[in-house]
Structure formats: C-alpha cells, structure tokens
Amino acid sequence: MVDFSNLARASRNLPQPVPDTSEIEMRCSRYGDQTTVSLIPTKHVLSDEGSYFVATNATPGTAVLYPLTTGFTDTVPFLYVYNNDKPTNPAYKRVFLDYIKIVIIQAPANSTQSYFAIKLDTVARSLGTNNTAAVTPVSPNMDITPTSVTTLNIQSSATASAITAASASARVGARGAFGGLPIAGDELVVICGSADVGAYSGLTAAQAVCPGRKCSNSPPILLGPGQSATMHLWFPGNSTTALTYELEMAWWER
Numbered sequence: 001m002v003d004f005s006n007l008a009r010a011s012r013n014l015p016q017p018v019p020d021t022s023e024i025e026m027r028c029s030r031y032g033d034q035t036t037v038s039l040i041p042t043k044h045v046l047s048d049e050g051s052y053f054v055a056t057n058a059t060p061g062t063a064v065l066y067p068l069t070t071g072f073t074d075t076v077p078f079l080y081v082y083n084n085d086k087p088t089n090p091a092y093k094r095v096f097l098d099y100i101k102i103v104i105i106q107a108p109a110n111s112t113q114s115y116f117a118i119k120l121d122t123v124a125r126s127l128g129t130n131n132t133a134a135v136t137p138v139s140p141n142m143d144i145t146p147t148s149v150t151t152l153n154i155q156s157s158a159t160a161s162a163i164t165a166a167s168a169s170a171r172v173g174a175r176g177a178f179g180g181l182p183i184a185g186d187e188l189v190v191i192c193g194s195a196d197v198g199a200y201s202g203l204t205a206a207q208a209v210c211p212g213r214k215c216s217n218s219p220p221i222l223l224g225p226g227q228s229a230t231m232h233l234w235f236p237g238n239s240t241t242a243l244t245y246e247l248e249m250a251w252w253e254r
Contacts, residue, residue, distance in 0.1 A: 008034060043098070046252045050146035052098075053137040054250045057154065063105035063244035064133070067160040069234045072117055076160050078233040079249075080132065082124055082151040085225035093149050093253040095223040100231065101248040102188040104211075107181070109241035114182050116190060117232045118174035118218060119166055125228050126164045131157035135247075149225075149253055158242060163230065173229065174218030182235075185211025190231075193220030 008026035009015070018024050027035040038045070046052040057064050069076070079100075085092040133156035137148040155161055178188045194217050223229055235243065 008032075011035075043252070047139065047141045050139060050141060050144045051254050052140060052250065052252045053146075053148045053150065054140050054248065055135045055137045055152050056248050057135070057246050058133065060246065062246075064154065064156050064246060065158045066155055066233075066243040066245060067158050068108075068238055068242045069160070070236055070238050071234050072115070072232050074119065074166055074232075075162050075164070076232070077132075077163050077230040078116075078155050079231045079247075080125065080127065080151075080153045080163060080228065081223065081230075082228040083149055083223040083225050084151055085149040087225045089225065092225040094225075095150050096252045096254070097192040097218075097221040097223075097229070098250040098252065099192060100190045102233070103246040103248075104182050104184055104186040104188065104243065105246060106241065106244040107183050107186070108235040108238040108243040111181055111235035111238040113180065113236055114178040114188060114214070115234050115236070116174070116176055116178070116188075116216070117172060118190075118221060119170055119230050119232070120173040120221065120223070121166050121170040121228045121230075122226070123167050123169075123228065124226065125166065125230065127153065127161055128164060129160070129162035131155065131159050131161045135249075150251065152249065154247055166230075173221050176216040176218065178214040178216055180214075182214070183211060187211075187213040189213060189215045190218055191215060192218045 008028035010030050011027050012030055015027060029035065043052060066078070081095070081097070083095045132153035135152045135154055137150055137152065139146050174190070176190070182188065221229065
C-alpha cells in the first residue's frame with residue numbers, strides 16, 4: 001500500500017484567476033475544507049439525492065384541530081419530531097430542520113400575539129395523552145422513494161396532548177413570535193438557520209382583512225440519532241375560539 005496525500009492550496013482570499021483549460025491546484029480553506037461553487041443554488045440537489053423530505057397534514061383543505069393554548073407548557077406540544085436512527089449505526093443520519101409552515105384556517109380569537117418555542121432533547125419523549133396524528137414524510141423527488149428516519153406527530157384534537165417531561169439535558173433551541181393577531185389565511189412560517197427573514201410590518205386597516213405570510217426564524221436545528229424536538233405554539237389572551245390549521249414541514253437527513 002502506498003500512502004499519498006492530495007494537497008490543495010489554502011486560500012481564504014480570492015486567488016489569482018487562470019485562463020480556461022489551464023491546470024490549477026484545488027483551493028481549500030485554512031481548515032482543509034475543499035472550496036466548491038454549486039451550479040444549483042437551491043435545495044434541489046438534496047431532493048435529487050433523496051435526502052430531502054416534506055410532511056403535510058393528511059388532507060389538503062381539511063383543517064386540523066388545536067386546543068385553546070395561551071401559554072408555554074413543556075409537556076403540551078404542538079408537534080413532536082424524533083430521529084429514529086441509532087447512535088450505534090456507523091452510518092447514522094442527522095435530521096436538519098428546514099422550515100415549518102402553519103396555514104391558519106380558523107384564527108384564534110381574542111389573541112394578542114402568536115408565540116412559538118422549540119425544545120430539543122437527547123431522548124425520546126413519550127406521548128402519554130396522545131391526541132396527535134402521525135404524519136408520514138415523503139420525498140418531493142418523484143423518481144425515488146427513500147425511507148425517512150424521522151417520526152413526526154402533530155396535534156390534531158381540541159383536547160391537548162401530554163408528553164413526558166423533558167430530560168435534564170434538554171435545551172430551548174428556538175424562541176420567537178410571528179407578530180400580532182393572526183387571521184384566517186395567514187401563513188406562520190419558521191425558517192430554520194436563516195437570519196435574513198423580512199420583518200413583519202404590522203397591521204393597517206387594509207392588511208387587517210388581507211391574509212399574508214408572517215415569518216420568523218430559528219437557529220439551525222439538528223437532531224442526532226435518538227434525539228427529539230417539540231414545537232410549542234401559543235396565543236396569549238385566546239379565550240374563546242381555538243386555532244385550526246394545516247401544516248407543511250420540511251427537513252433533510254444526512
């Protein structure tokens with residue numbers, strides 16, 4: 001066996017260009033990462049290789065029920081995500097959350113704000129009172145049918161679910177607000193790992209009856225094998241009419 005090393009030139013700054021068809025050393029970072037330029041600046045490449053998944057409520061156009069929820073409670077989730085892969089699997093996958101989109105069908109009346117939090121844990125959390133619906137992830141690449149390592153449950157009843165308390169290792173991975181009173185037709189969107197989401201501009205008389213997209217963001221959230229996340233959604237002052245919604249959520253597994 002012959003040992004060899006493929007060396008590249010470390011270049012944090014833009015290197016000198018060379019003419020087409022000339023040979024050139026590969027460029028890398030100061031840490032040895034190879035520098036590449038993607039010709040497809042979207043997530044299509046993840047879908048192409050089969051690592052991207054999307055999950056929605058079972059029937060588009062049919063609202064999913066949610067209980068009256070006015071504050072954060074650790075054991076009452078809006079949704080629950082779990083990575084079923086095993087730490088002992090040498091080829092285990094991590095789950096990279098991309099976005100969570102909530103379509104408002106019936107707005108929570110008398111609410112003054114829309115808040116969310118995402119809590120991460122190193123263990124599975126059991127749904128003792130299970131009023132959720134299990135959602136099957138699918139690939140948006142119709143050419144293939146890859147198997148996801150992710151379990152997703154979403155609240156689907158006007159009666160709250162109850163999940164076991166978080167472990168001592170749990171972390172709050174995200175905390176945010178969507179801005180103001182939601183109305184029917186609004187999209188409430190959490191974009192994970194992006195800080196350049198446009199701010200919500202507030203209501204005017206015209207906007208009050210015009211549905212829109214209210215975006216917030218979170219840090220880049222990853223779940224290793226055997227790890228879980230709960231998303232919590234609440235509306236302070238909501239005392240009469242509970243939210244009903246539809247959901248779209250996406251992530252990739254690598």
